[in-house]
Amino acid sequence: MALPKIEKQIRGGLPLVGYPPYGQIHAHSTGNRASTAQNEADYMGHKDINGGFYTHVVGNGRVIQVGNVNRGAWDVGGGWNQWSYASVELIESHKTKEEFLRDYRIYVTLLRDLAKEAGIRQTLDTGELGIITHDYARQHQPYNQTDHVDPYPYLRKWGVSKEQFKKDIEKGVDTMPPKPPQGDxxxxxxxxxxxxxxxxxxxxxxxxxxxxxxxxxxxxxxxxxxxxxxxxxxxxxxxxxxxxxxxxxxxxxxxxxxKAIYQTIPGLYEALKDDTFYIDQNLKKKSAWKIKRGQTFHLEDIVKVGKYTRAKVRLNNDIRYCTMRDDYWKLKYKTKVVKIK
The missing domain is CATH 2.30.30.170 (SH3 type barrels.)
Known part of the structure; x- marks a missing residue:
């Protein structure tokens, strides 16, 4: 299958690890059940590289290159860091099998294409040369200091066995699967x-x-x-x-x-029903002040307060926070943001 266009978000200044030629392509998965491909690419742009780095991210139908190839990488925690032509991370935040299969095919194809580009054989977990999983490196590399077993547990979650992954790496995958019944x-x-x-x-x-x-x-x-x-x-x-x-x-x-109120902030709003606003940022103490139907207040922004998303409101120059209630308020008129010292 053809890959999507490889997007470039390359971090400069990464160290040269080992010396070319490099005989391995390293296959990983992120271990993060919430992050997108863009999250992982952005993270690579500022993370402490002493904790490891990689060259490509696959996810959400995308391939993002975040580091230059043919330089080695600190990615498998041992002697085979110096053998890495490229290291590829697959996201672990897929919500449906259809989403996973789309990215799995991209992942396999990218690993094969990188091996071909590097003149490396398209085999999986066979000896010291070829496409190598983090799990296989853990078991066979010299000076091993890692306990990672990716990407196998995540592939297994979606029904891809070690045997199937090996077959797909060595034989290639079909073009995109038939369109699922729910469409695109x-x-x-x-x-x-x-x-x-x-x-x-x-x-x-x-x-x-x-x-x-x-x-x-x-x-x-x-x-x-x-x-x-x-x-x-x-x-x-x-x-x-x-x-x-x-x-x-x-x-x-x-x-x-x-209609969501936060599409029209900031502005002056009228209360349609009685409501209570919270006063402290941890949302543990309710304000003694309650808003009554017909009263007005200024909605400043929608913000994160603790682990919640809340409306930030101004009442008589006092900043307070409350639950989002689209059916409790109506916009009277839009205003510019008024910053409170």
């Missing part, structure tokens, strides 16, 4: 509220695994980051809460779109 991912940016009882949210489309019942979720609001137009003729939204946690897929027929 389509990016969205909207806010919705669940309106129907007796329906489901789903964890996946392959076996329609139910995540939750909408009876428990009536009136709950979510951010929609994207959608799938399924071959069954229905459209399914991907739901996230205000804290960024994923809550599955839902048929768009069972939600209504609402």
């Amino acid at each position: 991912w389509i990016k969205e940016n909207k806010r919705v509220e669940i309106t129907a009882k007796g329906q489901n949210t789903y964890t996946s489309f392959d076996k329609w695994r139910v995540r939750n019942k909408t009876d428990k979720l009536i009136g709950t609001q979510y951010k929609v980051t994207g959608k799938y137009n399924h071959q069954n003729g229905e459209t399914y939204y991907s739901l996230y809460d205000i804290e960024g946690s994923w809550h599955g897929y839902i048929n768009k027929k069972f939600v209504k779109e609402i």
Whole structure:
């Protein structure tokens, strides 16, 4: 298969480790269940290289090159650091098997292409030359100081055995798999509220695994980051809460779109209902001051307070924080940000 265009975000000044020619391509996975390819590329741009570094990241349908090849790397924690022509990290934050398989094929193809580029044989975990996993290096390299076993546990999570990975590395993978029944991912940016009882949210489309019942979720609001137009003729939204946690897929027929207040900040807002604002940044102490319907306040920003995302409001020159409530407030008029000393 053809690779996507390799994006360049290369960190300069990385040390030369060992001396060419280098006889290995190193296969890794990140071990981070939350990071994207862009997160890993950005991290490589400022991390302490004494803790290790790598040359490529694969994930989210992308390949990002973050270091120059043919220079060795501190990536397998032992003597084979000096044998590394390139070292490739696969992200571990896939939410569906379809997403994983897309990136797995890119990962395998990139490893094979780098081996070909370096004049290295396209074999996996065979002797001292070829494409080498971190796990194999741990078991066979001199001066080993690592206990990492990647990428095998993550591949196994999605049904790829050692034998299958070896076969794919040595024979290559097919072109992209047939289009899944839910179709392609389509990016969205909207806010919705669940309106129907007796329906489901789903964890996946392959076996329609139910995540939750909408009876428990009536009136709950979510951010929609994207959608799938399924071959069954229905459209399914991907739901996230205000804290960024994923809550599955839902048929768009069972939600209504609402206008989010944070799309129009900053501004002067009117309270539609009585509410209580929090005063301390840890959100442990409620303010004795309560806002009443019809009162106004200035919404400054949407900020992280502790582990939560909160509205930052100004009341009589006092900065306070409160829960996001789209149905409790309405915009009176937009204003410029007023900074409080």
